[in-house]
Amino acid sequence: MLQPLVIGLGRSGAGLHLKALRELARSPGFxxxxxxxxxxxxxxxRDLSGVTLTTSPAEALRALGDPASVVAHVCTPPQSRLPLLRELAGHGVRRMLVEKPLALSAAELDALRELRRHAGLRIAVVTHWLASxxxxxxxxxxxxxxxxxxxxITVEQHxxxxxxxxxxxxxxxxLEVEIPHALALVVHLAGPARVLRAHCADLRVGRxxxxxxxxxxxxxxHxxxxxxxxxxxxxxxVRRRSAVLEFRDAEVTAHFPVGEDDDHAQLVLPGGERQIFxxxxxxxxxxxxxxxxxDGSPALDFTVAAEAARLLCEARAPGSTERVTA
Known part of the structure; x- marks a missing residue:
C-alpha cells in the first residue's frame, strides 16, 4: 500500500492534490x-479532513514509517524545491510527484538530474496535460x-x-504559472526545441x-x-486553454478543461467535427x-519533463526575456 505525503498545504496541495487523492482512494483497484x-x-x-498534520518532512516520515511506500507530493514554492527533494531522498523516499516548474535555473536542473540518477528517484511533474x-x-x-x-503549434493559456x-x-x-503545461505538451508532441523569443508583461491594477x-x-x-x-x-x-495544431493538409483545435468545475475537453477536427468527452x-x-x-505513460517521461524545464530556464535566463512595462 502506498502512503501519500503532501508537503505544502496551500492551493495546490490542500486544494488540488487532496481532492484528487480522495477521488483516487475511491477508484477501483487503488x-x-x-x-x-x-x-x-x-x-x-480548505478541507483538511482525514489528514494527519505535521510541520516538517522528518516528523511526517516518522509518522509514515517505511519510506519506500511513500509518494511525496511536493507542493512547495519552486525556490525551495531542490533542498527539499534532497532531504526526502536522504530519508529514502523514491516516488515523488513534483509541482511545476521542475527547476528555475540550468544549474538547479543539472543538480536535480544528478540527484535523480544517484538516488534512483521516480519523479513525475504535475504537468497533467500529458496524462489527458x-x-x-x-x-x-x-x-x-x-x-x-x-x-x-499555437497554445493559448489565458x-x-x-x-x-x-x-x-x-x-x-x-513564465512559471501556465507556461510549463504548454512546454511539456509541445515537447511531447514535437520534441526538443530552442527558444527564439521570450516576452513578459507586467501586471498593473490601478497604482x-x-x-x-x-x-x-x-x-x-523544434x-x-x-x-x-x-x-x-x-x-x-475569460479563461482559455487551447492548442491549435497545424498539419500540412489540415488544422485541428484542442480545448483543454479550463477549471475545476468542469472536466470536459473538446477536439475540433477538419470539416467542423467536434468531439466532446x-x-x-x-x-x-x-x-x-x-x-x-x-508504467511508461507520457506523464512519467522525465526526459520530456526535463526538456520542458530546460526551455523554461532558457526563457528565464538574464538577457533572454523581453519585458513590457507599459
Missing part, C-alpha cells in the same frame, strides 16, 4: 494509506500523420489572475504593479522544424503516479 500533510502554516480554509485523453488523441494524429506532417498575483509571492514570472506577472509569450523552434508559439495572458477577462487529466496523472513502477 489502495492508498491515510494522507499525511506537512506544512507549518496550512491553509485551514485529449493529448493522447493529439499524439495519435501527430504519429499517424493522417493530415500529413505537423508544421506548427485566465484572470489578479488576486493571487497581487497577494502572494509564489511565482516571480508569468499596483507586479513585474512580469501580467502575461508571457514564447516562440520555439529540432524537427516544427514552430511553436505559446501565449499566456494573466489579465484576460470527459477528461480529468489531474486524476489520470495521479492514477499513473500511483501505478506500477514500470
Amino acid at each position: 489502495r492508498i494509506g491515510p494522507v499525511i500533510g506537512c506544512d507549518p502554516y496550512p491553509d485551514t480554509a 485523453e485529449l493529448t493522447a488523441r493529439l499524439t495519435r494524429l501527430v504519429t499517424g500523420r493522417l493530415y500529413g506532417p505537423l508544421l506548427a 485566465k484572470p489572475r489578479f488576486t493571487k498575483s497581487l497577494t502572494t509571492s509564489a511565482h516571480h514570472s508569468a 499596483q504593479r507586479r513585474p512580469d506577472l501580467g502575461g508571457a509569450e514564447l516562440t520555439l523552434h 529540432d524537427n522544424g516544427v514552430r511553436t508559439a505559446i501565449r499566456s495572458d494573466l489579465t484576460a477577462p 470527459r477528461d480529468d487529466a489531474f486524476l489520470a496523472l495521479f492514477r499513473t503516479a500511483y501505478g506500477p513502477l514500470t
